[in-house]
Amino acid sequence: MTPALEVVDLVKHFGPVRAVDGVSLRVGSGEVVGLVGESGSGKSTLGRCVTRLVPVTSGEVRINGRDIARLSRRAVRPLRRDFTIVFQDPASSLNPRMTVAEIVAEPLRLHRIGTPSERRERVLDQLDQVGLRPEVARRYPHELSGGQRQRVSLARALVASPSLLVADEPTSALDVSVQASVLNLISRLQAELGFACLFITHDLAAVEFVAQRVAVMYLGKLVEVAEREQLFRAPLHPYTQALLSAAPIPDPVAQRNRQRIVLSGDIPSPVDPPSGCRFHTRCPVAVPRCSVEVPPLRQVAGSLVACHLADGSPQ
Ligand code: SF4
Numbered sequence: 001m002t003p004a005l006e007v008v009d010l011v012k013h014f015g016p017v018r019a020v021d022g023v024s025l026r027v028g029s030g031e032v033v034g035l036v037g038e039s040g041s042g043k044s045t046l047g048r049c050v051t052r053l054v055p056v057t058s059g060e061v062r063i064n065g066r067d068i069a070r071l072s073r074r075a076v077r078p079l080r081r082d083f084t085i086v087f088q089d090p091a092s093s094l095n096p097r098m099t100v101a102e103i104v105a106e107p108l109r110l111h112r113i114g115t116p117s118e119r120r121e122r123v124l125d126q127l128d129q130v131g132l133r134p135e136v137a138r139r140y141p142h143e144l145s146g147g148q149r150q151r152v153s154l155a156r157a158l159v160a161s162p163s164l165l166v167a168d169e170p171t172s173a174l175d176v177s178v179q180a181s182v183l184n185l186i187s188r189l190q191a192e193l194g195f196a197c198l199f200i201t202h203d204l205a206a207v208e209f210v211a212q213r214v215a216v217m218y219l220g221k222l223v224e225v226a227e228r229e230q231l232f233r234a235p236l237h238p239y240t241q242a243l244l245s246a247a248p249i250p251d252p253v254a255q256r257n258r259q260r261i262v263l264s265g266d267i268p269s270p271v272d273p274p275s276g277c278r279f280h281t282r283c284p285v286a287v288p289r290c291s292v293e294v295p296p297l298r299q300v301a302g303s304l305v306a307c308h309l310a311d312g313s314p315q
Contacts, residue, residue: 004029004164004196005050010059010069012042012049016271018049019045019055021220022059024297027164032190032197034211035226036204036243041265047200049169051085052076064163072236083112084157088169090149094141100152101137107160110232122261126155130185158189165190167201183209204247208232216240219278220270226303236305238283260296277308285309 003025012020021040027033037043050061052068056161061069071186084107087093090185094103104123108114110135114122124134130151140297141149152171157165167186172180173245186209190197199210202282207214207228216224216239224237235241242261263282273280297306305311 001029003027003062004031004064005198006060006062007046007050008060008062009139010046010049010061011057012045012054013057018220018270018273019054020049021270021273023217024223025215025225027196027198030194030196031213032199032211033216034214035198036202036207036208036214037192037217038202038243038267040219040270041217042270043200044168046217047085047166047198051166053084053085058261063295072159073097078111081107081113081160082162083164083166084160085166085168086150086153086163086170086195089173090146090153091141092175093153094140094149095154098208099137100141100144103139103141103152104155104159107156111160113160115136121158123155123286126159127157130155134297146174147182150174150182152183154185154189157239158193158195162195164196165200166198167199169202170199171206172203179206186210205242216243219273221265221278221306222304223279223298223306224303225297226305230301230303234309236300236303236310237307238280238285238309277306289308290313 003024003026005026007023010020023046023159034044035046049056051294056069057081059069060067063079070077092240101123105119106127108122123137127134127136132148136148142185143189144152170186171182173184183206199207211228214226214228215222216237218239224231224235235244239270241261245261261284267280268281276291276293277295280286283290293308295306295308297304
C-alpha cells in the first residue's frame with residue numbers, strides 16, 4: 001500500500017544551518033508516527049518541509065506516492081487539500097479578523113468543495129466533531145480560550161478530509177489542564193477518520209499516548225525509528241535512552257529507582273555539527289571511532305538505529 005508520506009533523503013539548509021540533513025521516513029496510510037527530539041533537532045523544520053511551507057534543499061517528499069518537493073507553490077496549492085498542518089500556537093495561526101465559521105470553511109472555499117449552504121453545514125458538523133458548540137461559529141479567535149482555539153485549528157485542518165495531518169507541538173502552548181483533552185481529541189479523531197499523522201513533539205508522554213511508531217531526531221538526523229512499545233521498553237540508541245531516562249514516569253517507586261542518564265552540554269550548533277556520530281560530544285558511551293565514522297541508520301532487532309554499538313558489535 002502506498003504510504004501517506006514518504007520522505008527520502010531530505011535535506012534542508014538555511015544558509016550555513018544544516019537543519020535537516022538526509023532524513024528518510026515513512027508514515028503509512030492511517031498510521032501515527034511520533035517525531036521527537038530536543039529543540040534544535042530539526043523536527044519542526046522537517047514538518048514544514050513535508051507540508052511545503054518552506055522549500056526543500058534536496059530529497060523527496062512523497063504524499064500518497066507523488067513527490068511534491070520540487071513542485072512550484074502554485075502547483076502544490078490544489079494538492080493541499082490532502083495534507084495539512086496544525087501548529088503549536090493557535091493564536092498566531094488563526095486569522096484574527098475572521099470568524100470561526102469563516103476560518104473553518106476556508107479550505108472548503110479554496111478547494112471549491114460544496115455549495116455555500118453545504119459548507120455551512122459541514123462547518124457545524126466539524127465544530128461538533130472537535131467538541132465545540134454551534135454558537136462558537138460566530139466568534140473571533142480572541143474570544144476563545146487556548147484549548148478552544150486549538151480545537152478550531154483542528155477543525156480547519158480536517159474539514160476537507162486530508163489523508164495526512166502534520167501536528168507540530170499541538171499541545172505545547174496550552175495549559176497543562178487542557179493538554180490532555182486536546183491530545184485525547186486528536187487521538188479520537190485519528191481513530192474515527194483514519195488520517196495518517198506525523199506528530200512532532202518534545203513530549204515523550206504525548207508520543208507514547210498517540211503514536212504507533214516513533215522516530216527520534218538529533219541535530220538534523222534520525223537516530224532511531226521503532227515501534228512504540230519497543231522504543232519505550234528497550235530503546236537502543238544512547239540518545240533515546242537519555243531522553244527516556246529524563247522523562248517523568250507516573251509510578252513514584254519506579255521514578256526513584258531508575259537511573260537517570262544526564263547529557264552534558266546543550267545540543268551543538270547545526271552550523272558546524274560534530275564529525276562522525278553527531279551525538280558523540282554528549283554520548284556517555286562514545287568510543288574513539290564515533291568521532292570519525294558516521295553511523296548509518298540500520299536494522300537492529302526490528303528497529304532502525306544509527307549507533308556503532310547498537311548491536312553489541314566490536315568497538
Ligand atoms: Fe554514542 Fe558512538 Fe553510538 Fe554515537 S555511535 S550514539 S557516539 S556510541
